[in-house]
Amino acid sequence: MNAIEITNLTKTYPGFALSNLNLVLPEGSILGLAGENGAGKSTTLKLIMNAIPRDSGTIQVLGTDNQIPAFNAVKEDIGIVLDEAYFPEVLTPQNVSSVMQHTYQRWDNAIYNSYLQRFALPEKKPFKDFSRGMKMKFAIAVALSHAPKLLILDEATSGLDPMVRDEILDIFNDFTRDPGHSVLLSSHIISDMEKICDYIGFIHHGKLLLCEEKDRLLEEYAIVKLSDQDFLSVPPEAVHGKKETTYGVEALVKRTQVSAAFPLEHTNLEDIILFLARKEEDV
Amino acid sequence: MKGLLLKDIYTLGKQMKLFLVLILVFAVMPGHSMSAFSIMYAAMLPMSTLAYDERAKWDTLASMMPYSTTDIVFSKYLLGYLAVGCATLFSFIVQITFSLLRQAPIESEGIISSLIVAVFATLLQAIDLPMQFKLGAERGRILFIIITVAMTMAIVTFSDTLTNQLFAILNQGSGLFLMVLLCIALTLVLNAASIFLSVKLYKSNFK
Numbered sequence: 001m002n003a004i005e006i007t008n009l010t011k012t013y014p015g016f017a018l019s020n021l022n023l024v025l026p027e028g029s030i031l032g033l034a035g036e037n038g039a040g041k042s043t044t045l046k047l048i049m050n051a052i053p054r055d056s057g058t059i060q061v062l063g064t065d066n067q068i069p070a071f072n073a074v075k076e077d078i079g080i081v082l083d084e085a086y087f088p089e090v091l092t093p094q095n096v097s098s099v100m101q102h103t104y105q106r107w108d109n110a111i112y113n114s115y116l117q118r119f120a121l122p123e124k125k126p127f128k129d130f131s132r133g134m135k136m137k138f139a140i141a142v143a144l145s146h147a148p149k150l151l152i153l154d155e156a157t158s159g160l161d162p163m164v165r166d167e168i169l170d171i172f173n174d175f176t177r178d179p180g181h182s183v184l185l186s187s188h189i190i191s192d193m194e195k196i197c198d199y200i201g202f203i204h205h206g207k208l209l210l211c212e213e214k215d216r217l218l219e220e221y222a223i224v225k226l227s228d229q230d231f232l233s234v235p236p237e238a239v240h241g242k243k244e245t246t247y248g249v250e251a252l253v254k255r256t257q258v259s260a261a262f263p264l265e266h267t268n269l270e271d272i273i274l275f276l277a278r279k280e281e282d283v
Numbered sequence: 284m285k286g287l288l289l290k291d292i293y294t295l296g297k298q299m300k301l302f303l304v305l306i307l308v309f310a311v312m313p314g315h316s317m318s319a320f321s322i323m324y325a326a327m328l329p330m331s332t333l334a335y336d337e338r339a340k341w342d343t344l345a346s347m348m349p350y351s352t353t354d355i356v357f358s359k360y361l362l363g364y365l366a367v368g369c370a371t372l373f374s375f376i377v378q379i380t381f382s383l384l385r386q387a388p389i390e391s392e393g394i395i396s397s398l399i400v401a402v403f404a405t406l407l408q409a410i411d412l413p414m415q416f417k418l419g420a421e422r423g424r425i426l427f428i429i430i431t432v433a434m435t436m437a438i439v440t441f442s443d444t445l446t447n448q449l450f451a452i453l454n455q456g457s458g459l460f461l462m463v464l465l466c467i468a469l470t471l472v473l474n475a476a477s478i479f480l481s482v483k484l485y486k487s488n489f490k
Binding site: 013046049051052053072073075076078080082084085086087088089090091092095098099100101102103104152 | 290335
């Protein structure tokens with residue numbers, strides 16, 4: 001089963017359109033949704049949770065159409081972490097526990113308290129006094145304490161220092177050890193995705209430019225650095241983005257589409273995404 | 284629903300303590316009109332929670348949690364009803380206790396005036412909340428103040444006519460009873476319409 005299946009999703013705002021988005025998150029895996037600020041990542045997540053109306057398309061979450069009334073019950077199985085905690089800041093973690101007990105049927109206080117201890121979060125301190133890292137850890141503790149099957153994370157690691165980010169990414173990794181658990185992670189920090197994601201989607205100006213297995217992407221693409229003259233012999237269909245430097249041309253190519261005679265270099269996710277975005281801009 | 288109510292009660296925190304002190308102080312102060320302050324203050328509590336929610340962007344998170352829109356909206360009304368109910372009930376208890384202590388008959392005038400204020404408080408809440416849901420806490424509050432001032436000025440301007448007509452009704456045998464029934468019916472209808480409108484307006488905020 002797929003945890004999320006999006007088909008031909010469209011949402012239009014004045015000056016922005018998320019157009020014809022098709023996306024699949026297989027159960028048991030982590031999908032990273034990359035894209036610049038304003039690319040449409042948060043809009044996609046809101047549409048997945050049916051928090052805003054769409055123009056067209058269908059979305060199935062954990063096997064249920066997200067527009068039918070039964071989807072409200074499916075929300076019990078979804079843990080949400082947004083870019084901030086989004087609870088009124090005068091609340092304490094203890095208050096939130098009482099609220100969540102009456103919100104999620106499977107709310108588990110023991111698990112919640114174990115996360116509070118693990119993250120060294122004070123139970124009785126209003127979280128307006130928390131640092132950003134503490135607030136994000138607190139939001140993650142809440143999201144993980146009602147036995148979710150799917151985690152939806154919107155910029156959950158942005159603005160955090162590398163130590164905290166690493167700690168949080170480990171938690172998400174642990175979560176998917178259960179084959180029934182899946183994660184959809186939206187971020188513009190590509191290095192985080194490279195660490196933990198199985199699949200990578202890249203949204204640029206509201207269009208999904210790619211959605212593939214991370215390892216396959218890294219195997220599929222390579223970088224060539226050639227002089228202007230040598231670059232002319234590279235088949236144009238193999239080039240998926242290029243930049244001109246003082247030494248010649250640096251380009252992202254598909255390994256299968258170029259001759260083995262070219263000096264191919266390994267690439268990383270960040271380069272793939274930057275080159276693809278550049279190609280889209282050139283078009 | 285219980286979760287949402289608890290969230291608001293915890294959010295109000297210090298304000299709830301002040302509210303409890305106020306209903307105690309105003310209830311024991313001499314004069315029927317004093318308890319009106321605590322009842323009116325009670326009707327303002329949902330407004331404060333909406334301001335906290337807005338600042339924390341709570342609605343974005345709530346829309347992704349297993350709450351229905353009706354639950355989110357109705358919980359604000361329910362908070363107001365409970366607070367107004369508590370303040371009114373407390374004012375009754377204090378008035379009855381004082382009468383018993385003084386070994387004097389219980390004054391129905393005081394009980395009725397608290398009841399009328401409670402009805403008026405829920406009416407104000409019914410007018411205010413749809414504006415808050417549509418315009419947000421800050422602009423909604425300004426519009427609420429304008430409407431309250433306009434209503435008060437209208438009442439003051441036409442008070443003589445109103446008082447004469449009121450006495451005319453009250454002097455007719457069952458006039459008082461009918462008027463109370465009419466007020467309650469009007470309040471129920473207006474509150475039901477207000478909840479319906481608020482749900483529509485709240486939904487329209489998510490685009």
